[in-house]
Amino acid sequence: MALLVAGVVTGLGLFLTGVPGAAVPEQTTTVSVSEGETLADLAARFAPGSDTGAVVDKIKELNSLEDAVLVPGLPLTVPVATGVAEGGR
Template sequence: MSILAERGPARPATPLPAPPRPVRVLRGRRGEVRRPPTRARVVAGRRPAGAPCVAPRRMPVRWPWFAALAVASCLVVTGSVLFAGGAADAPVPERTATVSVEQGDTLAALATRFAPDSEPGAVVARILELNRLDQAVLVPGLPLTVPVADPAVVSAP
């Protein structure tokens, strides 16, 4: 046989409804959302008293635009280099002629007069090489051997 010990009042099978809470009426702040007492009240356009300065607004990051601009500028630079390199001047002519230096002539002027399609710097270097000149000082009446693109140019005054 067993003995049952009573442990306290028995619980009902269905829970009893909780008593209603008293309703707290807010006066003077109708429509305001309830907030914890530690949080400052925020009013549009005003900072709460004692709040630190608001940080400046951060601009959105525009990395895709920056990257596209960098790629476009690289393409422009590369295209201009390729275009300039593709339009290379004609090589220095192999044909030479002996001409007399006139008053006021320079090596660059002679290069552009006798080989107009070639790069003037390369023609000047070739004139210095052909005449074994160390310096670019020209004396009027000095005979010089120059590369010539068209022999008809030499016979013309």
């Protein structure tokens, strides 16, 4: 039973964070942060299928962010996957 639970937790973790080792897109776009939006939200929206943690790290690097506190309206440069529409929606 413990192995089953561990497998499910691991599978969900992989599903929610994207494919481990998937490349962070090189193309970027500038977006405006919405109320309540997180770096992980932006990573999932603009680089689906990529490792969310790696995309978050790249967003921090591109914007010289030391922490993940975002202010609504803040313009951020984010990696964007090919085929993701401007605005990511």
